[in-house]
Amino acid sequence: MKRIFEVALGILAAIGxxxxxxxxxxxxxxxxxxxxxxxxxxxxxVGGIITYSEMCGRVAAVSKQPxxxxxxxxxxxxxxxxxxxxxxxxxxxxxxxxxxxxxLVLQLLSGLPxxxxxxxGVLALAVVIWVLPxxxxxxxxxxxxxxxxxxxxxxxxxxxxxxxxxxxxxxxVSTESPLVYGYFAVGLLGAAMTPYxxxxxxxxxxxxxxxxxxxxxxxxxxxxxxxxxxxxxxxxMITAGALFLPLGIEPELLGTVALGAEIPLGQIGxxxxxxxxxxxxxxxxxxxxxxxxxxxxxxxxxxxxxxRGGAGAPRFTITWLVLLAxxxxxxxxxxxxxxxxxxxxxxSVVALPFTYIPILLTAxxxxxxxxxxxxxxxxxxGIFYLLVILAVSLSAIPLMLLTNxxxx
Amino acid sequence: xxxxxxxxxxxxVLDHQLVDSxxxxxxxxDEIELEGKAGAELRVTALLVGPGAWRGRLSGPFAWFAxxxxxxxVIRVPWDVVxxxxxxxxxxxxxxxxxxxxxxxxxxKRIARVPGS
Numbered sequence: 001m002k003r004i005f006e007v008a009l010g011i012l013a014a015i016g017x018x019x020x021x022x023x024x025x026x027x028x029x030x031x032x033x034x035x036x037x038x039x040x041x042x043x044x045x046v047g048g049i050i051t052y053s054e055m056c057g058r059v060a061a062v063s064k065q066p067x068x069x070x071x072x073x074x075x076x077x078x079x080x081x082x083x084x085x086x087x088x089x090x091x092x093x094x095x096x097x098x099x100x101x102x103x104l105v106l107q108l109l110s111g112l113p114x115x116x117x118x119x120x121g122v123l124a125l126a127v128v129i130w131v132l133p134x135x136x137x138x139x140x141x142x143x144x145x146x147x148x149x150x151x152x153x154x155x156x157x158x159x160x161x162x163x164x165x166x167x168x169x170x171x172x173v174s175t176e177s178p179l180v181y182g183y184f185a186v187g188l189l190g191a192a193m194t195p196y197x198x199x200x201x202x203x204x205x206x207x208x209x210x211x212x213x214x215x216x217x218x219x220x221x222x223x224x225x226x227x228x229x230x231x232x233x234x235x236x237m238i239t240a241g242a243l244f245l246p247l248g249i250e251p252e253l254l255g256t257v258a259l260g261a262e263i264p265l266g267q268i269g270x271x272x273x274x275x276x277x278x279x280x281x282x283x284x285x286x287x288x289x290x291x292x293x294x295x296x297x298x299x300x301x302x303x304x305x306x307x308r309g310g311a312g313a314p315r316f317t318i319t320w321l322v323l324l325a326x327x328x329x330x331x332x333x334x335x336x337x338x339x340x341x342x343x344x345x346x347x348s349v350v351a352l353p354f355t356y357i358p359i360l361l362t363a364x365x366x367x368x369x370x371x372x373x374x375x376x377x378x379x380x381x382g383i384f385y386l387l388v389i390l391a392v393s394l395s396a397i398p399l400m401l402l403t404n405x406x407x408x
Numbered sequence: 409x410x411x412x413x414x415x416x417x418x419x420x421v422l423d424h425q426l427v428d429s430x431x432x433x434x435x436x437x438d439e440i441e442l443e444g445k446a447g448a449e450l451r452v453t454a455l456l457v458g459p460g461a462w463r464g465r466l467s468g469p470f471a472w473f474a475x476x477x478x479x480x481x482v483i484r485v486p487w488d489v490v491x492x493x494x495x496x497x498x499x500x501x502x503x504x505x506x507x508x509x510x511x512x513x514x515x516x517k518r519i520a521r522v523p524g525s
Contacts, residue, residue: 063495065425072423072436077465080423130524301425301436301457303512310525314515317525367420368495 013142014225020284031240036168045192046230060205068298083354093344098285100337141283147276434503
């Protein structure tokens with residue numbers, strides 16, 4: 001019974017932890033531009049993150065290898081270093097975007113000046129990371145992030161045309177403005193499969209001391225947790241499609257996104273939407289901050305892990321502190337966090353193959369994985385998604401330039 | 409290690425994580441030192457660890473940057489200290505006995521002063 005309870009808690013945390021600022025921005029913008037027409041892309045992206053999270057969680061439980069350990073082993077020093085630099089740049093951009101998102105939400109809640117709130121947000125993050133144990137960080141942010149379910153209620157209250165919604169789940173291409181449609185499709189895939197999610201997931205499995213006994217939990221967290229996380233993405237897109245598209249509103253501010261819950265549900269809807277966003281984005285800020293430190297430490301062979309305590313893994317601790325400070329400096333320049341989010345999602349798509357190829361190779365290596373190596377299903381899905389990712393990563397930047405970031 | 413009991417140095421040892429006898433992560437196998445000559449038997453004598461060991465394996469702009477950013481330090485871990493080769497390379501001595509993880513040791517004292525670490 002206790003076991004089932006633990007699994008349920010892990011799944012809840014995964015649902016709340018799935019959504020970050022990239023998902024919020026791209027799902028809402030896609031809904032406001034194409035209605036429900038891109039829902040199938042979210043399904044595709046969620047399938048990808050499930051496939052690769054399950055794989056890297058299994059590798060971490062069986063061979064104790066997190067992602068960047070595998071990157072260096074499989075790609076070698078030179079190519080591995082290219083992968084590391086790319087990952088760190090994208091990760092820092094994402095971290096900065098999340099920190100900016102925290103400040104934007106705090107501003108909507110309090111009305112205080114933006115820059116003061118950036119400082120407050122970063123200090124709060126540093127204290128939370130320093131004081132709370134790993135499991136708690138994941139759970140607190142995951143659970144409160146579930147307030148975003150208010151968008152599911154909002155979506156139902158807005159009485160969307162469910163026939164149209166159902167059609168959105170059937171893969172198709174818009175003939176009206178195919179390039180902009182393609183740009184949003186790439187962004188939605190990138191937001192669902194953000195690379196930090198697999199860095200964090202695999203290192204988290206080592207943090208929590210997973211062994212082959214935990215492979216059931218791994219499967220449940222990846223499939224049910226991320227699967228239901230995708231449900232939050234649907235809710236955001238359907239709300240935007242039902243509300244913003246008919247009114248011709250382009251949600252360029254986080255406040256506009258929250259309106260999607262306020263208009264059908266009133267003040268309580270607004271508050272739940274803002275609190276949910278705050279914790280979802282705050283959790284993602286911590287995940288990205290740790291991910292950057294995990295990657296560097298794992299590539300260079302340093303001791304790492306929150307479970308070692310601040311002084312038990314000194315260079316790891318310093319790295320996350322430095323990354324948080326850099327993220328702070330980037331947002332303090334006044335750069336628009338929403339624009340930064342778009343760039344970080346698109347560039348992350350370009351860096352994705354470097355992450356996925358080593359995971360697939362390691363999960364297939366019987367000398368490391370023994371009887372837990374990939375079976376036929378994992379390999380078929382793994383190769384399918386690798387091809388999707390390669391196609392998407394080649395088209396990401398051309399589409400961004402051709403469509404002027406989705407403006408048409 | 410492969411199932412046949414052979415050891416693949418390039419894929420099974422080079423660039424792998426080093427773990428000391430107390431379970432501490434203490435660097436990567438950055439280079440492998442071999443003894444012998446062409447046409448004769450080769451023998452692994454040591455694993456080399458540290459920026460000075462991996463710098464030479466890079467080329468282009470990375471080599472230039474690494475030369476400026478990192479010291480030339482190389483630590484030699486004698487091959488007979490290696491206990492087992494799995495996904496990580498496990499050593500039979502502690503990191504401090506082998507001179508590994510010195511930078512972590514240096515920073516540890518400073519961080520330990522902060523409450524809650």
